Amino acid sequence: MKNIRNILNSRFKRNGNFFMELTKILGFKPKHIEFFKTAFTHRSMNLRDGEGNAINYERLEFLGDAMLSSVIASHLYQEVPSGDEGYLTKMRSKVVSREHLNELGKELNLIDLVESKIPAGQFGDNIHGNLFEALVGAIFLDRGYKYCEKFIFKRVILPKVDIEKLEGKVISYKSLLIEWCQKEKKTFGYNVYEDTGNDDVRHFSVKLSIDQKIVAKARATSKKKAEEKASKRAFFAFQNKISKMI
Amino acid sequence: MKNIRNILNSRFKRNGNFFMELTKILGFKPKHIEFFKTAFTHRSMNLRDGEGNAINYERLEFLGDAMLSSVIASHLYQEVPSGDEGYLTKMRSKVVSREHLNELGKELNLIDLVESKIPAGQFGDNIHGNLFEALVGAIFLDRGYKYCEKFIFKRVILPKVDIEKLEGKVISYKSLLIEWCQKEKKTFGYNVYEDTGNDDVRHFSVKLSIDQKIVAKARATSKKKAEEKASKRAFFAFQNKISKMI
Incomplete structure (x- = not known):
């Protein structure tokens, strides 16, 4: 030294x-x-x-x-x-x-x-x-x-x-997911229904399907929030495929 | 948490x-x-x-x-x-x-x-x-x-x-370098000479050439040590090429 x-x-x-x-x-x-x-x-x-x-x-x-x-x-x-x-x-x-x-x-x-x-x-x-x-x-x-x-x-x-x-300025995971589905020619659908259960506040559940298969579920206090949450989950499940697009 | x-x-x-x-x-x-x-x-x-x-x-x-x-x-x-x-x-x-x-x-x-x-x-x-x-x-x-x-x-x-x-059990850098030169069909030579200078103890210098070009020099208290030192320097200079061999 x-x-x-x-x-x-x-x-x-x-x-x-x-x-x-x-x-x-x-x-x-x-x-x-x-x-x-x-x-x-x-x-x-x-x-x-x-x-x-x-x-x-x-x-x-x-x-x-x-x-x-x-x-x-x-x-x-x-x-x-x-x-x-x-x-x-x-x-x-x-x-x-x-x-x-x-x-x-x-x-x-x-x-x-x-x-x-x-x-x-x-x-x-x-x-x-x-x-x-x-x-x-x-x-x-x-x-x-x-x-x-x-x-x-x-x-x-x-x-x-x-x-x-x-994160690539991801503001809406839903729009990202839809864009990806369209590009990849996949069908998709958000099946939303009220699901308040025992909660005091009104709740909604959503099942997100891609190509007729349920890929994510979510539950939140609004339809929009539930859809976004399910989209985010699907995004992270598919992220390796989707992120090539970003 | x-x-x-x-x-x-x-x-x-x-x-x-x-x-x-x-x-x-x-x-x-x-x-x-x-x-x-x-x-x-x-x-x-x-x-x-x-x-x-x-x-x-x-x-x-x-x-x-x-x-x-x-x-x-x-x-x-x-x-x-x-x-x-x-x-x-x-x-x-x-x-x-x-x-x-x-x-x-x-x-x-x-x-x-x-x-x-x-x-x-x-x-x-x-x-x-x-x-x-x-x-x-x-x-x-x-x-x-x-x-x-x-x-x-x-x-x-x-x-x-x-x-x-x-390090791949490198015991002698000299043998490793020679092996490499032979494999790559390169000529090599150790030019050793006494170079005690102002030191109290006898010293030797060596110039190591590969393909007629001096690639490393070293000085030590024995011929063997000087050769090994020069070989080590040359080894690290060429290490990307040589290490493919190890």
Whole structure:
């Protein structure tokens, strides 16, 4: 560790500013600055530790990617109780998409902190996302999972993760289901009937059939609500087929 | 939450034993038993909460998989400083392979705790791994990342993750590199010379060429060590090509 610290300190041009600028991005003071220096060292610097291992941000990308995936997974798990495994996986991949990570890295101007022998203009677009991942990896090494979670919450989830938008702005599951049935040339029908039972309030039940087969049932305080509820259930039952359409 | 607890309590046949058997597997007492009951509820039980969301272990698999991936990533990051991103990703996928997870689930006899309407004999092999993932997901919800990490360390990393074995029992990088060159019909040569410089101890340097091009250099206290070091560097430089062979 000491070895790496010395190598990085001697090569890092902006030692003074780096700490201040980094603290602003992180929202806390880093404890082990060398993790962050590694996160901003490009492979063109050709740095190696005493064992000949490369010092640059590429391995930290691997770590940061893993932390992003698990923090976003736990957020989606709690926020989207109706989504099954496949659905959650798909939503997560939208959040941690290359495009999205590049956007995040750009907004924080991470590229300004990079030490590299290549002129900044020659980097491709992916460097922004790669630096963002590496930064998350460095936060994990410096402060552990909790800080990582907080940082991702502040920088990714709060400003970027709009569950409804991710779900493809699904406002009515009924219209979505009907659209799908029409496209796939399937017949469908909502069989609604009053079903108040022992309740004080009037209730309705609905049986939703597709191709003459009942695929979902629901019960609610209005016809419309019951139909929407049944459509949502059918949507999640068929989601792998339907979601190709969205 | 209370709602789910009631549904699960009324359906779980083995309430008494479940807590004891689970505590034995976990190595700690669960705080919110309903997370673990969900982790052992098969979809054939057809349980739903008040909103109509399914209660079974499938969503917890998604969460557990994410936690396993990040804990294993951070372990490998620290234990294999010479492996680059691609290499670490590959090693991780060996650890969290379907086969491996099934083995882990089987060893803990997780299937004995499942509540299902399907006879145990009719489950495929993957249920073992799925239950293991779901259990990890439940640990995360119950106690957070640290406990998850401890559990994975005790149950996966300590007994199962042998870095050298994962690396494909690479004992000599030199022999691996030579084998590859021969297979690919590439010429190679180790140009070794004494290079003690200002050191007190005798040192040797080596230039390793493949197809007449120098691909790696190294310096060490013996010819053999220098050759092995250079081979290792070349191995990691070419690892995507070479690893297809292993």
